[in-house]
Each structure stands twice: as C-alpha cells, then as structure tokens.
Amino acid sequence: MVSSSILGFPRIGGQRELKKTTEAYWQGKVSVDDLLAQGKQLRAHNWQLQKDAGVDVIPSNDFSFYDQVLDLSLLFNAIPERYTKFDLAPIDVLFAMGRGLQRKATETTAAVDVTALEMVKWFDSNYHYVRPTFSHSTEFKLNTAAGVKPVDEFNEAKALGIHTRPVILGPVSYLYLGKADKDSLDLEPISLLEKVLPVYKQLLAQLKAAGANEVQIDEPVLVLDLPEEIQSKFQQAYDALVGADLPELVLTTYFGDVRPNLSAISKLPVAGFHFDFVRVPEQLDEVAAILTDKQTLSVGIVDGRNIWKTNFAKATAFVQSAIAKVGADRVVVSTSSSLLHTPVDLENEAKLDPVIKDWFSFATQKLTEVVTIAKGVSGEDVSEALAANAASIKSRTESSITTNPKVQERLATINESLSTRKVPFPERLAVQKGKYNLPLFPTTTIGSFPQTKDIRVNRNKFAKGTITAEEYETFINKEIETVIRFQEEVGLDVLVHGEPERNDMVQYFGEQLEGFAFTTNGWVQSYGSRYVRPPIVVGDVSRPKAMTVKESVYAQSITKAPVKGMLTGPVTCLRWSFPRDDVSGKVQALQLGLALRDEVQDLEAAGITVIQVDEPAIREGLPLRAGKERSDYLNWAAQSFRVATSGVENTTQIHSHFCYSDLDPNHIKALDADVVSIEFSKKDDPNYIQEFSDYPNHIGLGLFDIHSPRIPSKEEFVARIEEILKVYPAANFWVNPDCGLKTRGWPEVKESLTNMVEAAKYFRAKYEN
Numbered sequence: 019m020v021s022s023s024i025l026g027f028p029r030i031g032g033q034r035e036l037k038k039t040t041e042a043y044w045q046g047k048v049s050v051d052d053l054l055a056q057g058k059q060l061r062a063h064n065w066q067l068q069k070d071a072g073v074d075v076i077p078s079n080d081f082s083f084y085d086q087v088l089d090l091s092l093l094f095n096a097i098p099e100r101y102t103k104f105d106l107a108p109i110d111v112l113f114a115m116g117r118g119l120q121r122k123a124t125e126t127t128a129a130v131d132v133t134a135l136e137m138v139k140w141f142d143s144n145y146h147y148v149r150p151t152f153s154h155s156t157e158f159k160l161n162t163a164a165g166v167k168p169v170d171e172f173n174e175a176k177a178l179g180i181h182t183r184p185v186i187l188g189p190v191s192y193l194y195l196g197k198a199d200k201d202s203l204d205l206e207p208i209s210l211l212e213k214v215l216p217v218y219k220q221l222l223a224q225l226k227a228a229g230a231n232e233v234q235i236d237e238p239v240l241v242l243d244l245p246e247e248i249q250s251k252f253q254q255a256y257d258a259l260v261g262a263d264l265p266e267l268v269l270t271t272y273f274g275d276v277r278p279n280l281s282a283i284s285k286l287p288v289a290g291f292h293f294d295f296v297r298v299p300e301q302l303d304e305v306a307a308i309l310t311d312k313q314t315l316s317v318g319i320v321d322g323r324n325i326w327k328t329n330f331a332k333a334t335a336f337v338q339s340a341i342a343k344v345g346a347d348r349v350v351v352s353t354s355s356s357l358l359h360t361p362v363d364l365e366n367e368a369k370l371d372p373v374i375k376d377w378f379s380f381a382t383q384k385l386t387e388v389v390t391i392a393k394g395v396s397g398e399d400v401s402e403a404l405a406a407n408a409a410s411i412k413s414r415t416e417s418s419i420t421t422n423p424k425v426q427e428r429l430a431t432i433n434e435s436l437s438t439r440k441v442p443f444p445e446r447l448a449v450q451k452g453k454y455n456l457p458l459f460p461t462t463t464i465g466s467f468p469q470t471k472d473i474r475v476n477r478n479k480f481a482k483g484t485i486t487a488e489e490y491e492t493f494i495n496k497e498i499e500t501v502i503r504f505q506e507e508v509g510l511d512v513l514v515h516g517e518p519e520r521n522d523m524v525q526y527f528g529e530q531l532e533g534f535a536f537t538t539n540g541w542v543q544s545y546g547s548r549y550v551r552p553p554i555v556v557g558d559v560s561r562p563k564a565m566t567v568k569e570s571v572y573a574q575s576i577t578k579a580p581v582k583g584m585l586t587g588p589v590t591c592l593r594w595s596f597p598r599d600d601v602s603g604k605v606q607a608l609q610l611g612l613a614l615r616d617e618v619q620d621l622e623a624a625g626i627t628v629i630q631v632d633e634p635a636i637r638e639g640l641p642l643r644a645g646k647e648r649s650d651y652l653n654w655a656a657q658s659f660r661v662a663t664s665g666v667e668n669t670t671q672i673h674s675h676f677c678y679s680d681l682d683p684n685h686i687k688a689l690d691a692d693v694v695s696i697e698f699s700k701k702d703d704p705n706y707i708q709e710f711s712d713y714p715n716h717i718g719l720g721l722f723d724i725h726s727p728r729i730p731s732k733e734e735f736v737a738r739i740e741e742i743l744k745v746y747p748a749a750n751f752w753v754n755p756d757c758g759l760k761t762r763g764w765p766e767v768k769e770s771l772t773n774m775v776e777a778a779k780y781f782r783a784k785y786e787n
C-alpha cells in the first residue's frame with residue numbers, strides 16, 4: 019500500500035480569517051485569546067479537511083501567526099536583545115520581530131520603538147520569511163514562555179483524534195538562512211550548530227514523548243549551491259539527532275535539484291527523504307540510489323507551487339517508476355512542497371469560466387489528487403477519477419483560449435534593436451537634466467499611497483455595480499488629487515499618482531491583458547498578514563487597449579511637477595502570477611514585454627515622460643543554482659524589460675524599482691534604466707552598501723522600511739544618507755523610501771516623508787554651496 023502525505027497546508031483560511039483576526043488584534047480590536055482561538059479553529063479545520071480527504075500523513079506545526087521561521091527563532095530563544103527589554107507578551111515579541119513596534123509610553127508601560135528583523139524571499143517563491151538573526155550573545159534554549167508550539171499543536175490534533183507529523187525547519191537550513199546581527203558581524207551563523215543541536219534534540223524528545231513517531235524536518239537549502247563547509251554539517255547534525263527517545267526523521271527538500279549535494283546527505287541516519295520531482299523529475303535515479311533498503315522515498319509529484327491540475331497519467335507513471343526502484347512499501351506520494359504557496363479552495367471560485375476552472379486544482383483539491391494517485395498505484399480502482407482527469411487535461415491542450423497566432427508572430431520580430439535604447443545613458447542623462455531640471459538629491463516615492471478603507475469600499479461598490487463608472491472615476495480622481503496636493507505640500511520633486519485605482523500591482527494589469535484568468539478568492543500568503551491573489555496566465559498575452567494612461571494624464575494635468583507613469587514590469591507580472599506550464603517563462607515574459615512596450619509608448623505620447631517600470635520580482639525568479647539556466651534567465655529577464663522600455667525618446671526617463679531581496683548590481687545594470695530605486699533600509703552590512711557603488715546610472719537606496727509603521731526622524735535619515743554618501747557620488751543619488759506606501763496609514767506617511775524631504779534639503783544646502 020502506497021501512502022499519501024502533504025508537506026504543509028495554507029494557514030490563512032478560506033476566507034482569510036487569519037488576516038482579519040491578526041490585523042484586528044494589532045489594532046487592539048480583539049483580545050489575544052480571540053486571536054489564539056482563531057488559530058486553533060483554523061488548525062482544526064485544516065486537519066479535518068485532510069483527514070476527510072483520506073491523506074495518510076497530515077502535517078502539524080505548519081500553522082503560524084506570522085512566519086514559521088520566526089516561530090522557530092522565538093521558540094529557540096534567538097531573540098535579539100532589543101525585543102526582550104519591554105516585557106512584551108510572547109506573541110507581541112513575535113510580531114515586534116516580524117513587523118517592528120512603535121508604541122507611546124502609558125502610565126504603566128514604557129515607550130517601545132524597535133524595527134523589524136530583515137524579511138527575505140523564501141527561495142524562489144513569493145513567500146517571505148523573517149531572517150533568523152544571531153549575535154554572540156544568542157543563547158539557544160527552549161523558550162517555553164508561550165508553550166512549545168510544535169508539541170502543543172501535535173497534542174491539539176491528537177485531542178481531535180488526528181495523528182499528525184510535525185514539521186520543523188532543520189538545523190542546517192535554519193542557521194544557513196539566518197544572519198549575524200549588526201553587533202556581531204564577524205559571526206558565522208553555521209558556527210552555532212553545536213549550540214543549537216541540543217535544543218533541537220530537546221524539542222524532538224518532547225515530540226516523541228507526546229507520541230510523534232515521525233517528524234518532517236525540512237532542509238530546503240539542499241537545493242542551493244552549498245559551500246563545502248555547509249555540506250559537511252549535515253552528517254554532524256543528523257548524527258546528533260538519532261536516539262531511542264527521539265522520533266524518526268524524514269528529511270525534506272523542495273524547489274529544486276538536490277543532486278549536487280547528494281553526498282552530504284547520502285549517509286544520514288534518517289527514516290526517509292522527500293524530493294521535489296515536479297521541478298526536477300530527472301533526479302529520481304540518483305536520489306533513489308542513496309537510500310538504504312529501509313529508508314522511505316517521499317515522491318513530491320503534486321505541484322505545491324502552481325494551480326494546474328496534476329496530469330494523473332504522467333504522475334502515476336512517475337510514481338510507478340519510483341516504486342520499481344525502491345518497492346511500493348517504501349514510496350509515499352506527496353506534494354512537491356508545502357501547499358502554502360497555493361490558494362485554499364477552488365470551490366470558492368464561483369465566477370471562473372467553468373471551462374478554465376476545470377483545468378485548476380487548489381490546495382484542497384490537491385489533497386484529493388495526492389490520495390487518488392496513491393490509491394491508483396496501490397491497485398485500487400480510480401478509473402473514474404483518471405478518466406475525468408484525462409478529459410480536463412485534453413480540454414486544456416486543445417483549447418483555443420491558450421493560443422493567439424498574432425502574438426506569436428510579433429514575438430518573432432524581437433531583436434537587438436527592439437530591445438536597446440537609442441543612445442547610452444550619459445547622453446540620455448544630459449538631455450534629461452535639461453528637461454526636468456531636478457535639484458540635487460531629488461526626492462520621490464515608489465508609487466502607491468495608503469490604500470484606505472474608503473478606496474476599498476468604493477472599489478467594491480464599483481465591482482458590484484452599486485456605483486457607476488463615472489462615479490468611480492470621480493472618486494479616483496479625487497484620490498489622485500489628494501495624493502498630488504499632499505506631495506506638493508511635503509515638497510517632493512518627482513510625483514506619483516498614488517495608484518488608488520489598483521487593487522494589486524500585478525492583478526491590475528492582468529485584468530486588462532488578454533491571456534489571463536482571475537480568482538475572486540485565490541489568496542496566497544506573501545508575508546505576515548499580507549496576502550496576494552495571483553492572476554493566472556492561461557494563454558498568449560496581449561494588450562487590447564491602454565491600461566494606465568487615463569489616471570496618469572489626469573495626475574499630470576493638475577500639477578507642474580513631473581508625475582511618474584507607473585507600470586509593473588514583465589518579469590514581475592509573470593512571477594507574481596501563476597505561470598503557464600505549457601510554454602517557457604521566457605516566452606511568457608517577452609509577450610508581456612511587448613504588451614508593456616505599447617503601454618510605455620502610449621504614456622509617452624500622452625506627455626508622461628517619466629515612466630517607472632517596477633521589477634521587484636526579478637531577483638526571486640533567479641534559478642536557485644548557478645549555471646546555464648541562471649544565465650539564460652538573466653538574459654531573457656533583462657531583455658523583456660528592455661523590450662518594454664527601449665522604444666522611447668532620449669528625454670524620456672525610465673525608472674525601475676526593486677525590493678525584497680539581496681540583489682546583484684550586475685543584474686540591474688543589464689536593464690539600463692535611467693534611475694533605479696532599491697529597498698535598502700534594513701541593510702546594515704557596510705559591504706552591501708558598497709556593492710552598488712559603481713552602479714553607472716542614477717540610484718535611490720530606500721531610506722525607510724515601509725513594512726513597519728515606525729517613523730524615522732529627520733536625524734535618522736540624515737545619518738543614513740551620510741553613511742551612504744561615504745560610498746556614493748552625491749550627483750547620482752535619489753532620496754526615496756524602500757517601496758510603495760500602500761500598506762501604511764496617512765499619519766505615519768506624512769511624518770516619514772516630511773522628515774525624509776527635510777533630510778534631502780539638508781544635504782542640498784550642504785552640497786550646493
């Protein structure tokens with residue numbers, strides 16, 4: 019009998035219950051008990067769902083109120099001192115580390131003012147984890163202030179009659195994904211292995227005592243190019259984690275190819291391994307070869323990262339080839355990764371075209387897929403499910419929705435000249451200086467302004483038809499006007515219209531492009547309480563008409579300052595959508611590049627000549643390992659951006675923006691944008707500041723964290739800019755926040771931007787004499 023397993027289930031709830039309650043808690047509207055009760059209810063619901071679907075191995079501890087990596091840091095007491103001195107409740111320490119905390123003093127409590135820990139992309143996904151941050155004073159121990167989460171949740175499931183397999187991030191990944199705190203920059207996180215292992219051991223022993231016979235231990239760093247030194251730590255780590263009083267471990271990897279690191283794990287004393295065969299089916303032979311004749315092979319064959327129905331015929335054949343190698347009793351059918359990256363339930367999609375809907379499978383549906391495939395290979399009769407699946411797969415392959423010959427013809431016309439600006443940057447700079455006449459240290463923002471309740475209410479009204487298109491337009495124009503006047507008052511130099519008409523920076527474009535489908539409820543967690551609803555690329559992409567010109571032209575018509583046109587770049591549109599799996603990423607990105615090229619030219623023709631094309635997702639798309647796939651990606655990613663932006667006059671100033679991850683300046687250079695803005699405020703490593711210093715075009719290194727409500731003072735801005743100017747020529751430097759302000763409130767935006775502009779003025783005065 020081949021069994022089925024899931025590596026993790028989305029915790030947000032089918033109606034985003036987690037977000038709603040968490041944010042209400044932050045606003046002081048619900049109590050901590052209500053928050054905890056909501057978590058408990060979501061977990062119970064998810065476990066029951068999996069049990070009812072017939073999943074054999076059901077995960078626990080995949081739930082989190084913010085981020086599972088942050089949970090582990092809290093549990094292991096890896097809490098930088100700045101968060102511990104306020105006597106906060108454990109859950110508030112967690113949130114303070116995740117999102118920062120600024121609180122005025124009251125009669126009984128002192129003022130709190132701490133920034134968040136660094137948040138970074140989880141591998142090549144759009145999920146973000148809070149980076150474990152260690153210092154010489156970090157003292158690992160089980161911090162039981164809030165209980166012992168993995169044990170408590172295991173017991174919680176047990177009380178419901180559901181036996182689960184707890185999930186924990188493994189020690190090598192936990193340390194390797196972390197970093198040294200600013201007071202301990204010489205610290206190598208991996209050097210803490212010996213200190214953290216006893217705590218892992220203690221936790222595992224408690225799990226075993228509670229009845230957990232098996233634990234899923236994630237070591238996702240195994241799909242990266244690991245230095246020899248890191249590879250060598252696996253043996254040491256896992257030798258320490260065996261014992262009669264400890265559960266068996268199943269070591270899980272996902273998102274990529276483990277083969278280059280196989281020797282590091284081939285002799286580990288674990289009960290089994292999990293591999294991602296959706297991404298890398300080719301690794302089967304080699305990974306199967308390292309198993310001893312007792313170890314199990316968990317076959318990740320249902321995609322945890324995308325929404326397409328699994329092709330049962332293909333998946334079944336694959337599992338059968340795994341069975342042929344190691345035997346049916348040692349094979350487990352599983353999802354390729356946690357289902358965290360997929361929307362909760364396709365049944366919540368009432369509005370989807372039924373033809374297209376039939377091609378999809380969300381997390382809840384994937385449970386049944388895993389179970390069906392496991393049953394099928396075990397000899398149970400699943401012929402009905404197989405036939406229905408084959409019909410869906412055929413319907414998609416043969417559908418006319420997926421192919422547009424005109425788009426394919428235009429794609430063939432892309433060449434060097436279609437993707438290169440007329441003259442190099444220095445010549446463009448000269449004419450742009452003349453045209454815009456900006457001061458030194460020009461100030462700008464990244465695009466969005468607070469998305470207020472009023473905006474959401476009106477957007478919903480418009481969607482429901484309770485207000486007319488004209489009424490909605492009047493409302494949007496009023497919002498734009500507010501944002502423009504506000505920026506004029508604060509004294510910003512290059513303005514934005516504020517993006518009030520956009521629900522989301524990708525969805526807004528997807529909705530207007532042909533070749534996309536949308537969900538009404540397909541939310542996926544991006545970080546903390548921020549969820550996104552990725553559009554789905556179903557076919558060839560084209561732009562039927564202008565998408566952003568109206569709002570930009572209106573904004574420009576009411577001010578003398580330049581207003582930036584604001585577009586989302588081709589790679590980001592692709593990366594933050596669920597992509598097609600039937601054509602390459604390159605083809606999809608270039609199609610998007612062509613569609614955006616038309617938009618850029620329409621904006622320019624309408625007099626919008628500063629145009630920002632955001633590519634925040636360009637880094638996360640980078641293939642996880644160095645090599646040909648990576649260099650190919652960099653080529654087509656940059657080319658699709660240049661296809662979109664190179665058809666303009668020399669006086670047109672192209673901006674681009676990047677956030678969320680460690681960027682390689684070389685990747686940005688290839689885009690040849692006139693001005694780039696980069697998330698930067700949480701980078702405190704001086705070497706990183708150095709890295710961009712030879713960036714040839716103009717650059718704005720983000721000066722404040724927009725994920726946090728915290729307001730930096732003018733002095734703080736000045737100090738930061740001073741530090742940056744040790745490395746950067748003042749003439750190239752723009753002054754801007756890390757990213758868009760849509761998740762912030764007006765009062766904090768007002769104060770932060772005012773302080774930021776004051777700081778720019780200070781430097782202007784200093785440098786202009």
Ligand code: MET
Nearest residue numbers: 464465466632634757758
């Ligand atoms: C995640 S990047 C966001 C860029 C966008 N223009 C904004 O300001 O919101």
Ligand SMILES: [Zn+2]
Nearest residue numbers: 634677757758
């Ligand atoms: Zn951004």
